[in-house]
Amino acid sequence: MGNTSQTSIDQRFTGKVALVTGGGSGIGRAAALAYARQGAKVAVAGRTLEKLQETVNLIRDTGGMAIAVVADVSVAAEAEAMVKRTSSAFDGLDIVFNNAGTEGAFAPITELTENDFDHVIGINLKGVWLCIKYAAQAMTRNGGGVIVNTSSWLADTAVSGSSAYAASKGGLLAMTRALAVELGPLGIRVNTILPGIIATPMFERLGGNDALADTFAATTPLRRVGQPADVGDVAVWLSSDEARFVTGQNLLVDGGYTVVGI
Numbered sequence: 076m077g078n079t080s081q082t083s084i085d086q087r088f089t090g091k092v093a094l095v096t097g098g099g100s101g102i103g104r105a106a107a108l109a110y111a112r113q114g115a116k117v118a119v120a121g122r123t124l125e126k127l128q129e130t131v132n133l134i135r136d137t138g139g140m141a142i143a144v145v146a147d148v149s150v151a152a153e154a155e156a157m158v159k160r161t162s163s164a165f166d167g168l169d170i171v172f173n174n175a176g177t178e179g180a181f182a183p184i185t186e187l188t189e190n191d192f193d194h195v196i197g198i199n200l201k202g203v204w205l206c207i208k209y210a211a212q213a214m215t216r217n218g219g220g221v222i223v224n225t226s227s228w229l230a231d232t233a234v235s236g237s238s239a240y241a242a243s244k245g246g247l248l249a250m251t252r253a254l255a256v257e258l259g260p261l262g263i264r265v266n267t268i269l270p271g272i273i274a275t276p277m278f279e280r281l282g283g284n285d286a287l288a289d290t291f292a293a294t295t296p297l298r299r300v301g302q303p304a305d306v307g308d309v310a311v312w313l314s315s316d317e318a319r320f321v322t323g324q325n326l327l328v329d330g331g332y333t334v335v336g337i
């Protein structure tokens with residue numbers, strides 16, 4: 076009986092097609108693996124074929140189905156082609172995890188350039204908008220679907236130097252509510268995860284190391300920083316039928332880091 080129940084949970088995306096952007100590393104890779112473990116056919120999208128192919132190989136090694144799709148999500152034609160390639164390769168599109176993102180430049184606003192701002196907004200905000208625009212068309216033809224986006228704890232809590240990044244990630248929260256209202260009647264749910272501090276290549280690029288992780292862990296109620304799968308597993312849950320009545324929500328996945336008072 077335990078086995079029967081385990082099998083049904085493990086195969087909850089059988090026959091479903093999931094597209095994961097930023098799937099060549101970090102949270103995206105963990106999510107792609109998690110979707111595949113649950114039976115989904117996964118399109119692993121991003122800019123660098125070698126990294127995407129590594130994720131695809133990890134999925135195929137465990138018997139899953141995956142393809143790599145090279146695309147820059149901030150370019151409309153590439154976002155559109157990414158959705159088309161996924162839908163045609165796997166004959167449909169059920170789930171999109173808009174996870175690709177960049178930290179861009181962290182600096183005082185007086186030092187940030189217009190290009191710095193445009194770059195981070197172009198990927199983190201416009202890129203998600205473009206992917207949803209094309210995915211929603213494909214999902215509407217299919218009779219519905221699920222969209223999950225990756226925002227950040229920095230859309231909820233401020234640190235100095237983060238104005239461009241915070242604006243890009245904060246915009247996703249409003250976009251999530253607007254699109255939940257617009258796409259709900261079409262059978263499409265839209266939710267967003269705000270990861271806390273997660274040990275990924277981005278964390279390392281921002282100066283993250285074991286000592287800094289320990290510092291963050293000390294003030295996090297769950298006493299550790301997050302791992303990519305901590306976020307990927309929540310994306311999977313939000314994409315699953317278990318979350319069928321959840322839409323328009325922005326969910327912090329941060330071990331409680333941002334709820335600490337004094």
Ligand SMILES: NC(=O)c1ccc[n+]([C@@H]2O[C@H](COP(=O)([O-])OP(=O)(O)OC[C@H]3O[C@@H](n4cnc5c(N)ncnc54)[C@H](O)[C@@H]3O)[C@@H](O)[C@H]2O)c1
Pocket residue numbers: 096097098099100101102103120121122123146147148149174175176177178198202225226227228229269270271272273274275276277278
């Ligand atoms: N790591 C953290 O602490 C943390 C915290 C909050 C939010 N996030 C968010 O999580 C998401 C995943 O980041 P991560 O931490 O796994 O780091 P990561 O750098 O490993 O992943 C980001 C991925 O996005 C891809 N990407 C960047 N620009 C792209 C573009 N224009 N088109 C397509 N792909 C592009 C990168 O190649 C990379 O694979 C990002 O949106 C990030 O902002 C991370």
